[in-house]
Amino acid sequence: MRVSSQGVTVVALLADPDAPTEIAQRMARTLPARLADKSGQGRRFDVEVFSEPFTAGTEDPPALMRRIMDRARAESWDIVVALTDLPLHSHGRKLVVDLSHEHGLALLSLPPLGGLRLQTRARRAVEEAVLSLVGPRATGAEGPPQSQPLLGPFVSRLAPVHPGQVGEEETADLRYVISGPRGYLRVLVGMVRANRPWRLVPGLSKALAAALATGAVATVNSTIWNLAESLSAPRLVIATVGSIALMIGC
Numbered sequence: 001m002r003v004s005s006q007g008v009t010v011v012a013l014l015a016d017p018d019a020p021t022e023i024a025q026r027m028a029r030t031l032p033a034r035l036a037d038k039s040g041q042g043r044r045f046d047v048e049v050f051s052e053p054f055t056a057g058t059e060d061p062p063a064l065m066r067r068i069m070d071r072a073r074a075e076s077w078d079i080v081v082a083l084t085d086l087p088l089h090s091h092g093r094k095l096v097v098d099l100s101h102e103h104g105l106a107l108l109s110l111p112p113l114g115g116l117r118l119q120t121r122a123r124r125a126v127e128e129a130v131l132s133l134v135g136p137r138a139t140g141a142e143g144p145p146q147s148q149p150l151l152g153p154f155v156s157r158l159a160p161v162h163p164g165q166v167g168e169e170e171t172a173d174l175r176y177v178i179s180g181p182r183g184y185l186r187v188l189v190g191m192v193r194a195n196r197p198w199r200l201v202p203g204l205s206k207a208l209a210a211a212l213a214t215g216a217v218a219t220v221n222s223t224i225w226n227l228a229e230s231l232s233a234p235r236l237v238i239a240t241v242g243s244i245a246l247m248i249g250c
Contacts, residue, residue, distance in 0.1 A: 011045055011080075011130055014071065014080055015052075020083040021049070028048075045130075081130060087190075094112055101173055
């Protein structure tokens with residue numbers, strides 16, 4: 001991990017477009033001051049946000065870490081924290097974060113943080129990742145010692161997180177993964193939150209208006225009830241499937 005000669009640690013938030021970029025931009029407003037307060041030692045931080053689809057074409061954590069490292073080499077960044085809303089996998093486990101103390105890199109997957117208070121959890125996770133990378137125990141080619149504590153925002157009884165297996169040829173030297181039913185449930189909720197399905201409502205406004213109008217007419221019109229009663233079950237099923245298909249197609 002490098003520290004700039006001006007005494008300012010440059011932290012780059014490399015975020016996938018859309019939701020990760022929005023989260024990174026919001027946290028960047030307060031992150032320098034919070035990092036300075038928590039790190040002590042008179043260290044100053046400069047946080048920059050870069051919106052790039054760095055996960056395009058691959059979801060393999062080692063490949064992503066190498067891609068982030070290559071991107072960092074072309075810039076004057078001291079630390080790079082990459083944020084993605086993709087659920088990443090490592091040895092059959094859901095990846096929470098990859099850390100490379102030697103190169104000052106961190107890869108954070110947002111879905112394992114859950115769907116509630118995502119902005120706050122993401123900010124705390126980035127803070128802990130940066131502080132871990134700039135800490136005095138994180139320097140040196142030998143990597144982080146075995147006594148290094150777990151990252152606070154990732155570890156809780158509701159989301160069982162533990163260190164994961166790291167290959168000898170990988171860029172990362174420390175990895176946290178999530179496991180267990182509660183952990184996978186949290187990932188699922190986080191994936192729903194990342195996809196933001198409520199944004200589809202404006203696009204389905206016409207279909208919703210048609211469905212509500214049809215339901216209102218069907219409620220007060222006895223002809224439709226009599227027709228439904230006279231039809232057989234297979235015909236009702238066909239009519240239901242056909243109406244759903246029409247709504248989706250529109």
